Amino acid sequence: xxxxxxxxxxxxxxxxxxxxxxxxxxxxxxxxxxxxxxxxxxxxxxxxxxxxxxxxxxxxxxxxxxxxxxxxxxxxxxxxxxxxxxxxxxxxxxxxxxxxxxxxxxxxxxxxxxxxxxxxxxxxxxxxxxxxxxxxxxxxxxxxxxxxxxxxxxxxxxxxxxxxxxxxxxxxxxxxxxxxxxxxxxxxxxxxxxxxxxxxxxxxxxxxxxxxxxxxxxxxxxxxxxxxxxxxxxxxxxxxxxxxxxxxxxxxxxxxxxxxxxxxxxxxxxxxxxxxxxxxxxxxxxxxxxxxxxxxxxxxxxxxxxxxxxxxxxxxxxxxxxxxxxxxxxxxxxxxxxxxxxxxxxxxxxxxxxxxxxxxxxxxxxxxxxxxxxxxxxxxxxxxxxxxxxxxxxxxxxxxxxxxxxxxxxxxxxxxxxxxxxxxxxxxxxxxxxxxxxxxxxxxxxxxxxxxxxxxxxxxxxxxxxxxxxxxxxxxxxxxxxxxxxxxxxxxxxxxxxxxxxxxxxxxxxxxxxxxxxxxxxxxxxxxxxxxxxxxxxxxxxxxxxxxxxxxxxxxxxxxxxxxxxxxxxxxxxxxxxxxxxxxxxxxxxxxxxxxxxxxxxxxxxxxxxxxxxxxxxxxxxxxxxxxxxxxxxxxxxxxxxxx
Amino acid sequence: xxxxxxxxxxxxxxxxxxxxxxxxxxxxxxxxxxxxxxxxxxxxxxxxxxxxxxxxxxxxxxxxxxxxxxxxxxx
Numbered sequence: 020x021x022x023x024x025x026x027x028x029x030x031x032x033x034x035x036x037x038x039x040x041x042x043x044x045x046x047x048x049x050x051x052x053x054x055x056x057x058x059x060x061x062x063x064x065x066x067x068x069x070x071x072x073x074x075x076x077x078x079x080x081x082x083x084x085x086x087x088x089x090x091x092x093x094x095x096x097x098x099x100x101x102x103x104x105x106x107x108x109x110x111x112x113x114x115x116x117x118x119x120x121x122x123x124x125x126x127x128x129x130x131x132x133x134x135x136x137x138x139x140x141x142x143x144x145x146x147x148x149x150x151x152x153x154x155x156x157x158x159x160x161x162x163x164x165x166x167x168x169x170x171x172x173x174x175x176x177x178x179x180x181x182x183x184x185x186x187x188x189x190x191x192x193x194x195x196x197x198x199x200x201x202x203x204x205x206x207x208x209x210x211x212x213x214x215x216x217x218x219x220x221x222x223x224x225x226x227x228x229x230x231x232x233x234x235x236x237x238x239x240x241x242x243x244x245x246x247x248x249x250x251x252x253x254x255x256x257x258x259x260x261x262x263x264x265x266x267x268x269x270x271x272x273x274x275x276x277x278x279x280x281x282x283x284x285x286x287x288x289x290x291x292x293x294x295x296x297x298x299x300x301x302x303x304x305x306x307x308x309x310x311x312x313x314x315x316x317x318x319x320x321x322x323x324x325x326x327x328x329x330x331x332x333x334x335x336x337x338x339x340x341x342x343x344x345x346x347x348x349x350x351x352x353x354x355x356x357x358x359x360x361x362x363x364x365x366x367x368x369x370x371x372x373x374x375x376x377x378x379x380x381x382x383x384x385x386x387x388x389x390x391x392x393x394x395x396x397x398x399x400x401x402x403x404x405x406x407x408x409x410x411x412x413x414x415x416x417x418x419x420x421x422x423x424x425x426x427x428x429x430x431x432x433x434x435x436x437x438x439x440x441x442x443x444x445x446x447x448x449x450x451x452x453x454x455x456x457x458x459x460x461x462x463x464x465x466x467x468x469x470x471x472x473x474x475x476x477x478x479x480x481x482x483x484x485x486x487x488x489x490x491x492x493x494x495x496x497x498x499x500x501x502x503x504x505x506x507x508x509x510x511x512x513x514x515x516x517x518x519x520x521x522x523x524x525x526x527x528x529x530x531x532x533x534x535x536x537x538x539x540x541x542x543x544x545x546x547x548x549x550x551x552x553x554x555x556x557x558x559x560x561x562x563x564x565x566x567x568x569x570x571x572x573x574x575x576x577x578x579x580x581x582x583x584x585x586x587x588x589x590x591x592x593x594x595x596x597x598x599x600x601x602x603x604x605x606x607x608x609x610x611x612x613x614x615x616x617x618x619x620x621x622x623x624x625x626x627x628x629x630x631x632x633x634x635x636x637x638x639x640x641x642x643x644x645x646x647x648x649x650x651x652x653x654x655x656x657x658x659x660x661x662x663x
Numbered sequence: 664x665x666x667x668x669x670x671x672x673x674x675x676x677x678x679x680x681x682x683x684x685x686x687x688x689x690x691x692x693x694x695x696x697x698x699x700x701x702x703x704x705x706x707x708x709x710x711x712x713x714x715x716x717x718x719x720x721x722x723x724x725x726x727x728x729x730x731x732x733x734x735x736x737x738x
Contacts, residue, residue: 077689077692077693078688078692080688080692081685081688081689081692082685082688083689117719117720118694118715118719118720118721119719120694120715120719120720121693121694121714121715121720121721124692146719149719151719198691199697202696202697213719223713226704226722227704227705230704230705230711230722230724231704231705234705234708234709234711234724236707236708324724325724328708328709328724328726331709331726332708436686437686437725437726437728437729438709438724438725438726438729439686439689439690439693439723439724439725439726439729440723440724441693441721441722441723441724442711442721442722442723442724
């Protein structure tokens with residue numbers, strides 16, 4: 020038998036579900052939607068049950084995706100992916116004891132559907148403390164089904180509630196279905212079962228003060244900026260430790276595999292394709308897990324709903340709602356979870372605009388590219404490097420906001436929906452929920468991005484490795500020179516051998532499939548200053564941006580290690596096929612602007628297609644961002660070339 | 664009178680909403696239904712009201728654009 024959990028948002032429904040389901044729960048989606056469904060199997064009262072946690076709703080009758088899913092589940096027309104759609108055998112109605120009057124309206128709507136129902140009133144202790152006294156027997160009599168009062172904090176009533184899962188009954192009470200009559204019914208039930216005449220207390224006055232501060236036009240923005248700075252500081256400081264660990268693990272794994280397997284295509288596929296590809300993706304996992312952990316803490320504390328109004332004031336002139344700030348924030352770690360978090364934006368046009376523009380924010384995959392290019396631009400001047408770095412972030416944000424104005428003024432034209440939000444109570448956040456959210460988001464990232472990146476890495480490796488070529492004539496002559504002076508000048512001989520290897524790499528890279536494609540496509544990128552090698556770097560980074568750095572290093576120096584000073588020196592002083600430098604000042608600025616603005620991340624496009632509801636949106640995003648990046652780079656390249 | 668003309672701390676009852684149907688329905692489902700009593704916690708952007716009798720109820724924050732279309736009667 021399936022039991023559906025239904026209730027208003029923020030009533031403790033999911034906390035209750037977690038208490039019953041423990042670790043046995045699975046998360047899937049409702050088909051055709053981005054709404055998550057939590058499902059678990061358990062035994063209750065000797066019966067095997069499947070419990071489903073439905074999204075929080077205010078009413079079954081609203082024109083919102085959450086309400087439509089709940090209606091579909093109760094009617095048996097929709098079910099979580101992987102389960103059969105049929106009307107549930109029972110409903111567990113979860114009501115907030117501190118806000119019973121409004122909750123009774125949804126209770127009436129659900130009970131009128133004549134499905135076996137049991138009722139759990141949460142936050143019972145909190146209600147008592149606030150002077151709200153609920154008569155359980157009277158409530159059960161009005162609703163015509165069993166009622167339990169629970170407190171998740173103390174555990175009171177939880178076991179009894181678990182026993183109710185399989186013992187819901189179809190109400191025999193007469194419940195009106197017309198809206199005004201239903202509201203009058205709820206008022207009458209409330210008046211009979213609740214004694215609630217406590218005046219406004221100190222706690223409400225404190226909440227008033229906090230609300231005024233957190234949504235104040237100046238203080239609210241300052242608080243928000245301080246919290247976000249702290250959040251980023253924690254992410255970048257704490258994540259660096261596990262990121263170094265992951266980097267070390269994959270480097271060691273690659274070395275071990277290289278030692279164990281004989282030289283050949285299988286070894287190269289595993290080390291340069293599979294391990295490098297997976298490692299390059301998984302390295303961003305700590306940042307993503309930390310980001311979602313901290314956002315979950317902020318969400319539970321009650322602050323996030325207040326912050327949404329602060330940001331609404333800033334984003335509204337650009338046609339975006341305050342809800343978009345979590346996606347905008349998340350996108351600075353990675354666009355994939357950011358696009359997924361745009362589900363919280365209620366209006367479809369607002370949501371689409373958010374999804375389309377968040378990849379303009381500078382994600383952590385762009386950082387290695389920014390580091391390389393700013394170091395070449397301003398060698399030895401960390402102040403100027405930092406300034407250019409900050410400029411990249413600002414340029415990304417501005418491009419996103421301007422694109423949002425254009426999108427909302429053209430294809431997503433329409434009235435922006437003003438915000439109305441329930442402000443949840445301030446409370447201490449729960450670590451279990453935040454940890455669960457963080458790891459679930461991390462897993463989604465690995466599953467969605469990892470699989471695509473892995474496949475692309477293997478393809479890129481193949482294109483970059485084949486067809487193999489003979490050693491270059493220049494390298495051959497360097498080697499024979501090294502052999503002649505090996506005894507007399509061993510240091511000079513070693514240096515010649517290193518140069519020979521680099522020559523071989525450059526020679527081979529020209530003849531691989533990727534090198535040939537680069538030569539063929541180079542004329543397209545020539546106007547923005549790219550030669551054959553930079554074109555290969557740009558093409559390779561369409562799979563994932565960070566690949567640019569390693570691709571340039573491999574092509575030019577024959578090593579991926581750009582932290583090695585000789586490799587960095589080789590890259591920064593690399594020459595084009597005609598002998599002129601690869602990285603001129605104009606090329607550098609042009610490439611920097613291109614990498615800030617271009618999308619260059621296939622997993623992001625895959626997620627956009629899924630979340631926005633079609634590949635046309637992903638295609639539009641790709642075309643717009645690439646077009647903006649190309650034109651901007653062209654302008655920068657032309658201006659810098661003429662000025663300098 | 665519009666909700667935006669009340670002052671902080673004042674209590675009022677809701678008379679009507681002159682908003683598109685889906686927005687009125689949402690506010691009504693959130694607890695802002697005709698004749699409901701509420702207390703103004705903050706004016707401006709957003710306007711925050713605490714709905715419900717006594718110590719129970721909930722807090723709803725409304726952007727000023729919405730609050731302009733919510734008509735109330737002070738009590």
